[in-house]
Amino acid sequence: MSTETLERAPVKEKEPLFSKRRKKIFSDPLNDDNPITVQVLGICSALAVTVQMKPTVIMAVSVVFVIVFSNLITSLIRDLIPNRVRIIVQLAIIATLVTLVSEVLKAYNYEMFKVLGAFVGLIITNCIVMGRLEAYAMGNSPKDSIIDGLGSGFGYAWIILTVAFFRELFGSGSVFNYPVFEKIGWASFPTNGLMVDSIGAFMVLGVLIWIQRTKTGYVEH
Amino acid sequence: MRQSNAYVLLFTAAMTIIIGGTLSVTNQVLKPAQMRSIELDSKTSILKAVMTINKGDDVLAIYKSQISGLVVDIDGQNIETDAKGAPIFADKVNILRNYKKDPKDREYPVYKFSSADNPGGVDAYIFPLYGSGLWNGIFGYVALEKDLNTIKGVSFGHVGETPGLGARISSPEIQDRYIGKTIFDENGTLTSVTMLKGEKRDPSAFGPHEVDGMSGATITAKGVNAMLDQYLHSYEKYIKSIKQQEEI
Amino acid sequence: MELLSLGIRSVFIDNIIFAYFLGMCSFLAVSKKVSTAIGLGAAVVFVLGITVPLNWLIQEYVLKLGAMSWISASFEEIDLEFLQYIMFIAVIASMVQLVEMIIEKFSPALYGSLGIFLPLIAVNCAILGGALFMVQRDYVLSEAAVYGVGSGAGFALAIVALAAIREKLKYSNVPDGLKGLGITMIITGLMGIAFKSFIGIAL
Numbered sequence: 001m002s003t004e005t006l007e008r009a010p011v012k013e014k015e016p017l018f019s020k021r022r023k024k025i026f027s028d029p030l031n032d033d034n035p036i037t038v039q040v041l042g043i044c045s046a047l048a049v050t051v052q053m054k055p056t057v058i059m060a061v062s063v064v065f066v067i068v069f070s071n072l073i074t075s076l077i078r079d080l081i082p083n084r085v086r087i088i089v090q091l092a093i094i095a096t097l098v099t100l101v102s103e104v105l106k107a108y109n110y111e112m113f114k115v116l117g118a119f120v121g122l123i124i125t126n127c128i129v130m131g132r133l134e135a136y137a138m139g140n141s142p143k144d145s146i147i148d149g150l151g152s153g154f155g156y157a158w159i160i161l162t163v164a165f166f167r168e169l170f171g172s173g174s175v176f177n178y179p180v181f182e183k184i185g186w187a188s189f190p191t192n193g194l195m196v197d198s199i200g201a202f203m204v205l206g207v208l209i210w211i212q213r214t215k216t217g218y219v220e221h
Numbered sequence: 222m223r224q225s226n227a228y229v230l231l232f233t234a235a236m237t238i239i240i241g242g243t244l245s246v247t248n249q250v251l252k253p254a255q256m257r258s259i260e261l262d263s264k265t266s267i268l269k270a271v272m273t274i275n276k277g278d279d280v281l282a283i284y285k286s287q288i289s290g291l292v293v294d295i296d297g298q299n300i301e302t303d304a305k306g307a308p309i310f311a312d313k314v315n316i317l318r319n320y321k322k323d324p325k326d327r328e329y330p331v332y333k334f335s336s337a338d339n340p341g342g343v344d345a346y347i348f349p350l351y352g353s354g355l356w357n358g359i360f361g362y363v364a365l366e367k368d369l370n371t372i373k374g375v376s377f378g379h380v381g382e383t384p385g386l387g388a389r390i391s392s393p394e395i396q397d398r399y400i401g402k403t404i405f406d407e408n409g410t411l412t413s414v415t416m417l418k419g420e421k422r423d424p425s426a427f428g429p430h431e432v433d434g435m436s437g438a439t440i441t442a443k444g445v446n447a448m449l450d451q452y453l454h455s456y457e458k459y460i461k462s463i464k465q466q467e468e469i
Numbered sequence: 470m471e472l473l474s475l476g477i478r479s480v481f482i483d484n485i486i487f488a489y490f491l492g493m494c495s496f497l498a499v500s501k502k503v504s505t506a507i508g509l510g511a512a513v514v515f516v517l518g519i520t521v522p523l524n525w526l527i528q529e530y531v532l533k534l535g536a537m538s539w540i541s542a543s544f545e546e547i548d549l550e551f552l553q554y555i556m557f558i559a560v561i562a563s564m565v566q567l568v569e570m571i572i573e574k575f576s577p578a579l580y581g582s583l584g585i586f587l588p589l590i591a592v593n594c595a596i597l598g599g600a601l602f603m604v605q606r607d608y609v610l611s612e613a614a615v616y617g618v619g620s621g622a623g624f625a626l627a628i629v630a631l632a633a634i635r636e637k638l639k640y641s642n643v644p645d646g647l648k649g650l651g652i653t654m655i656i657t658g659l660m661g662i663a664f665k666s667f668i669g670i671a672l
Contacts, residue, residue, distance in 0.1 A: 040497055040650050044594035047490040082229045089236060091562060091592070095555045096240050103247055103551055107254035110262050118601035121554050125594040127494045193437075194662075196383060198487055202658030206651050214646035240555070248551040317607050355668070357606075 017143075025147045029155035032216050035128045036159045037209045042128035045119050046160045047201040053176045055115045056164035062101045062120065064153030067129050070094050071149035074137040081138075090133045091124070098123045128156055163204050171195030263312060264288075269376035270364035271334050271345050286340070288347075290332045295325050297459030303328065316360065320351040324455050331459065334364070345373045346463075348456050352448025354382045355440040359390065359448060365404070369460045372414065375399045377445065387441030398424075398432040404453055406430065411457050413450040416442040472615045479619030482668055485595050486627040487661040489602075492595030496628050497653055506632035508579045509590075510625025512568060514618060516590055517599050520564050521617030524557050524600040525610055532556065557600045558591075565591040595624055630660065 035041045042063075049055045070093050074081075081089050102120045105113045113120070123129065132152050137145045168174060170192045173181040181189035194200045213219070264284040265274055274280065290311025292300045303309045311330035319327040332347040347364045357380035364373040377390040389395050402414045412430050420436040427433060434442050485491050495509060530536050532553055537544040569587050573580045580587070590596060599620050603613050634656055643652050 037650070041494060043493040043497070044491050044598075047493070080232065082224055082232055084224070084229060085233060087588070088562060089232075091558055092236060092240055092555065095558050096244060099244055099551060099554050100247055102554070103251050103255070107251040107258060110255075110258035113258075114262075118598060118605055121601050122491070122594050122598055124554055124558060125592045125597045127592065130592055193383065193386065197661075197665075198490060199658045199661045199665075201490070202654045202661065206647070206654030206658065209651040209654065210644070210646045213651065219645045219648055244551055244555070315607075321607075321609070 022144065022147050025144060026151040029148075029151040030158070031155075031212070032218070034155045034159065034212065035131070035152050036156055036205075037212045038216075038218055039128075039131070041131050042126045042156055043205075045122045045126055046156070046163070047198065047205065049116060049119050050160050050164035050167055050201060051171065051196055052168045053161070053164050055112060056160055058105070058109070058112050058116065059119065059123075060153075060157035060160060062098075062105075063123055063126065063128070063156055064150065065101060066094065066097045066123055066126075067132055067153045067156075068146055068149035069097055070129060071132055071137040071145040072142055074133050075140060075142040075145035078138050086138075090130060094129050094133070095124050128152055159205075159208065162208060163201065166204050167195045167200055171197075171200060260312075266376055266378065267332055267347055267349075267362055270347050270362040270374045272374075287335050287337065288332050289335075290330055293329050293331055293456075293459045295327065295329070295455055295458065297456075297462040300328060314349075316349050316351045317358065320358075324451065327455070329456060329459070331456075332362075343367060346460075348452060350448050350452045352444050352451070354379055354390075354444040355387050355438075356380070356382060359441070359444055361390075361448075363399075363449060363453070365460075369464055370403045370405050372399045372402045372404065379441075382441050383438070386435065386438040389435050389438065390441060390445060395435065402432060403429045411453060413446070413453045415446050415450075418442070472611060475612055476615045476619040479616050480623040480626060481664055483620070484623040484627060484664055485598065485620045486624055487657070487664050489598065491598040492593050492624055495589055495593050496624075496631070497650065501632065501635055503629060503632045503636060505582050506628045507625075508583055510621075510628050512572070512583070512587065512590060513593070513595065513624050514621030516561070516564055516568055516596055517621035517624070518614070518618040520557075520561050520596060521599050521603050521620075522610060522614045523560055523564070525603060525608065525613040527556055527560065528553070528604055529610075553604070557597060561596050561600070562591045565596075595620070627660070631657065634660075 029035055033039065036043060036046060045059065049059045070090075073093050074090060098121060101123070102113075105116070105120060132148060136148045140148070165175065168176075169180065171194075173179060173189045173191045192200065195204075261280055265280050267288065268274055268280060268284060292309050292311050292314060294300050300309055309328065311332060314328050314330045316330075319329075330349055333343045334345040334347060335342055336344045344367055345364045346369060347362050349360070349362055351358060351360045353359065359377065359379045359382065361375060361377035363375050365371065366373045375396050377396060379388060379390060382388045382390065399414060404411060404413055406412050414430050414432060416432050417427070417434045418439050419434050421433055424433070479485075482488070486493065486496060492513070528536070530539065532549045534548040534550070535545045536549070537547055565588060568590075569580075572583070572587065599617060603616055608616060631653070635653065638652065638656075647655075
């Protein structure tokens with residue numbers, strides 16, 4: 001439901017695809033309203049797969065796919081869903097999409113499927129996906145829901161890719177399995193075992209949140 | 222009307238049919254590709270123990286023409302059917318599930334490898350392995366030369382060892398250390414090959430039954446040692462029976 | 470002995486929060502007061518302890534290849550694993566609904582303080598994660614049960630410990646950007662290091 005009724009002319013005009021309002025829907029979750037660092041959602045799987053860049057990219061793509069399509073589908077049938085089974089229907093839509101992603105991954109990229117393992121299935125419980133469905137898709141048009149999905153998806157993606165970048169670089173000395181330090185002549189770079197481990201993930205994410213929140217000025221109380 | 226019981230039931234029934242239908246169709250369509258991926262994955266691991274696999278290689282064709290599998294029990298006797306009476310195949314045996322059984326009750330696959338210029342002959346024997354590393358399972362294959370004493374190669378995998386430490390067992394650097402080592406000593410006792418603690422990096426410092434360790438990954442190394450030792454002892458009766466046959 | 474070792478491992482070494490990061494959302498949101506943390510922890514132990522073995526039964530007798538051969542031999546070739554996520558989530562959601570009704574009946578105070586977080590256990594990564602790991606590791610029923618209760622206990626331990634620390638942290642001077650989520654992440658990381666000290670223990 002659009003809240004922009006002020007500028008409406010007597011004859012309803014079609015809103016341009018990249019209107020200011022829509023741009024805001026997309027850009028808000030990238031920084032000011034970032035799902036991970038501000039809304040505190042989707043942390044779970046974000047940390048576990050970020051040991052290396054490659055699985056993280058697959059994860060990011062999968063999550064964006066699931067958020068966008070579940071937003072779209074939910075928004076399309078939002079007037080048909082009975083209130084009592086709302087949550088279950090949302091869960092069913094998400095579970096189906098995640099199953100699709102998992103089956104395709106198993107068929108065409110078995111190596112990554114093995115690396116990601118159970119974490120593909122855990123996209124279902126990724127709070128961001130459910131969160132967007134409840135907060136946005138249930139009450140907005142399909143077009144807007146797609147944009148919101150893309151925004152939240154990318155907001156999530158850039159955070160986990162940044163964490164993965166540092167964890168792989170300092171934990172294994174490589175980026176996308178390319179041995180960076182070896183190539184620049186520092187072959188005995190002391191890789192930090194903590195980075196590869198859960199602890200490194202928490203620390204990097206904590207620091208990233210600190211930087212991001214200081215820049216946007218968001219303070220939690 | 223939208224909130225009435227009848228509508229809710231109708232809606233959920235419709236959803237169930239649509240979801241069930243979509244997933245079933247996807248599954249049917251993707252199943253061949255999935256089975257192929259899984260097959261490719263396990264056959265590549267087996268072949269990696271005896272040769273280097275390059276990106277463009279037709280793994281399935283190589284496997285088909287150069288590997289033949291059979292299953293034996295702890296006494297080295299051939300097993301044709303499983304507990305339920307169904308025919309048993311080497312590559313269908315679930316190693317993890319068998320690992321949980323008592324070693325006396327396990328099914329032990331054996332893969333015989335013939336090199337490209339010796340079709341029909343056996344140039345290597347490959348045995349699957351399973352064990353526990355530091356965090357989770359470790360597994361792989363050990364390949365023995367025709368003499369069933371010298372190691373032709375190993376290929377190791379792991380579920381979740383630490384990258385840079387325990388995870389090194391899947392790197393060629395570590396696996397190459399086993400090539401040429403022997404598992405029986407001069408008296409004919411099975412001693413397996415042990416990975417030592419610490420890392421000296423001087424290949425001449427090790428005997429025929431020892432390999433250099435991994436610095437910082439002692440627990441994983443111990444897991445590998447235990448795994449090799451246990452499985453080689455389990456296959457010992459089979460190995461001895463083949464050696465006896467050769468001598469005849 | 471194996472089961473005891475598995476149980477201890479699931480609580481300390483394989484801790485579902487510190488080793489696998491599952492259950493972070495409710496972990497971060499509910500860990501502000503020790504009393505709510507204990508309530509949530511207990512609920513999670515209960516839900517995990519029941520859903521993991523329950524899902525094991527479904528995996529074993531309905532989903533995997535040839536699982537339904539107990540109904541009829543002609544079902545030998547049927548493989549329903551692609552329905553796994555849907556079935557597991559359905560079981561978990563129903564179980565949580567049940568727990569919610571029980572808590573509401575027996576302890577309205579706890580029900581009130583847990584608020585929205587109780588139904589959110591259904592989408593808690595830890596619950597689904599527990600079931601998925603159980604499948605990945607090919608546990609038998611007894612192992613699945615021990616693993617379920619063990620990981621629930623590990624979660625409860627972690628969340629209560631974090632709540633205790635955060636209560637004390639109220640009197641510290643945390644920089645603005647770090648307040649709340651940031652400092653909690655770092656604390657969790659430090660706690661993770663502490664739990665690592667249990668690794669070398671062999672039972």
